[in-house]
Amino acid sequence: MDSFELQSPPAFDPAFCARLDELFAWRRDVRRFRDAPLDDAPVDELIALACRAPSVGNCQPWRFVKVKSPAARAAVRASFAACNRQALDAYEGAQAQLYASLKLSGLDRAPVQLAVFAEPDPVAGHGLGRATMPETVVHSVVLAIHTFWLAARARGIGVGWVSILEPENVTQALGVPPAWRLVAYLCVGWPEEEHLDPELVRHGWQARADFGRFVSEV
Amino acid sequence: MDSFELQSPPAFDPAFCARLDELFAWRRDVRRFRDAPLDDAPVDELIALACRAPSVGNCQPWRFVKVKSPAARAAVRASFAACNRQALDAYEGAQAQLYASLKLSGLDRAPVQLAVFAEPDPVAGHGLGRATMPETVVHSVVLAIHTFWLAARARGIGVGWVSILEPENVTQALGVPPAWRLVAYLCVGWPEEEHLDPELVRHGWQARADFGRFVSEV
Numbered sequence: 001m002d003s004f005e006l007q008s009p010p011a012f013d014p015a016f017c018a019r020l021d022e023l024f025a026w027r028r029d030v031r032r033f034r035d036a037p038l039d040d041a042p043v044d045e046l047i048a049l050a051c052r053a054p055s056v057g058n059c060q061p062w063r064f065v066k067v068k069s070p071a072a073r074a075a076v077r078a079s080f081a082a083c084n085r086q087a088l089d090a091y092e093g094a095q096a097q098l099y100a101s102l103k104l105s106g107l108d109r110a111p112v113q114l115a116v117f118a119e120p121d122p123v124a125g126h127g128l129g130r131a132t133m134p135e136t137v138v139h140s141v142v143l144a145i146h147t148f149w150l151a152a153r154a155r156g157i158g159v160g161w162v163s164i165l166e167p168e169n170v171t172q173a174l175g176v177p178p179a180w181r182l183v184a185y186l187c188v189g190w191p192e193e194e195h196l197d198p199e200l201v202r203h204g205w206q207a208r209a210d211f212g213r214f215v216s217e218v
Numbered sequence: 219m220d221s222f223e224l225q226s227p228p229a230f231d232p233a234f235c236a237r238l239d240e241l242f243a244w245r246r247d248v249r250r251f252r253d254a255p256l257d258d259a260p261v262d263e264l265i266a267l268a269c270r271a272p273s274v275g276n277c278q279p280w281r282f283v284k285v286k287s288p289a290a291r292a293a294v295r296a297s298f299a300a301c302n303r304q305a306l307d308a309y310e311g312a313q314a315q316l317y318a319s320l321k322l323s324g325l326d327r328a329p330v331q332l333a334v335f336a337e338p339d340p341v342a343g344h345g346l347g348r349a350t351m352p353e354t355v356v357h358s359v360v361l362a363i364h365t366f367w368l369a370a371r372a373r374g375i376g377v378g379w380v381s382i383l384e385p386e387n388v389t390q391a392l393g394v395p396p397a398w399r400l401v402a403y404l405c406v407g408w409p410e411e412e413h414l415d416p417e418l419v420r421h422g423w424q425a426r427a428d429f430g431r432f433v434s435e436v
């Protein structure tokens with residue numbers, strides 16, 4: 001990253017902005033991975049970029065755990081299976097059928113798996129900016145995850161964010177400090193296919209609304 | 219956005235990735251804005267892009283409120299002033315002096331101000347993916363904010379995320395549904411200056427650590 005240090009501010013031209021917009025549009029939550037390995041080096045590059053994300057008070061609360069051991073992966077898969085079964089039980093009829101047909105994680109084949117935690121009360125940052133909104137610490141970790149995700153997609157690497165998990169089970173299974181808060185479990189690898197529309201739109205679970213619906217003025 | 223619909227998946231080349239990395243590196247939390255207006259049109263374009271962010275179950279829980287009325291802006295500034303005074307009181311000696319010298323928001327001059335809320339229990343998404351981790355709804359809004367931020371910076375527009383606020387005061391002052399959760403208050407406009415290093419690094423509040431400190435393996 002130090003190659004940036006002496007540069008003057010970049011000006012991003014309209015062509016770059018158009019490509020960036022395409023990146024936002026084509027970034028997908030990937031659940032179908034090719035059976036191909038992904039080295040540590042590109043993953044470390046992505047983590048280094050993720051650590052460029054903004055954080056409240058510059059407290060850098062992100063903690064990345066590469067989940068490699070078969071035992072740890074099995075524990076995560078078991079948590080997903082239990083939570084997914086419970087979730088299915090909460091639906092009925094056609095919606096239950098549709099839910100059961102969705103592929104909601106790539107835990108089966110993703111070559112790289114990362115658990116991303118927040119250190120909820122980091123010394124770094126000295127509390128700045130989080131006295132009245134302490135949730136900004138966890139939000140900083142979300143910003144890092146999103147940075148990782150976009151940078152990965154630009155390199156052709158797919159990322160899937162799995163949230164159908166019992167956070168405490170995962171925290172325990174990975175043996176991290178019990179105070180750490182699980183923010184995301186990421187499946188990372190080479191996607192089998194690329195899509196512009198989200199899987200949940202394509203399979204009729206939830207359509208996208210026009211952005212105007214989400215804007216008001218005061 | 220519909221211009222994307224018929225395209226085939228883009229391949230992003232190394233030159234784009236390098237520019238994207240520069241964007242991550244130069245995106246700053248901006249607190250010093252030029253005294254120049256910013257139209258609604260580019261802001262709406264940025265909000266539309268933000269709504270391309272991933273959301274749990276595709277529930278699209280983001281709610282953007284353009285804060286334009288002088289009364290609403292005054293209420294937000296008052297909340298910031300009170301919270302910032304309280305925060306200062308919690309520091310002592312040299313740290314208190316340093317804190318007092320920091321400029322922590324652009325509320326005084328940002329031409330555009332946006333309060334970004336989460337609808338905490340949206341009908342959309344039908345609960346998918348958030349049974350065991352309901353905080354993913356708010357996290358989805360954070361992803362939209364980050365998308366807005368990056369797209370803005372690429373266009374030369376600065377964004378500052380203000381969190382030194384009492385969320386309930388802001389929610390009340392803006393007259394939004396009381397169940398909505400304030401995620402961020404954004405100051406948006408043309409930055410006075412561009413920096414590679416975060417303001418809190420430059421002024422000696424909190425240095426950045428090497429990414430390797432944040433990675434482990436299991």
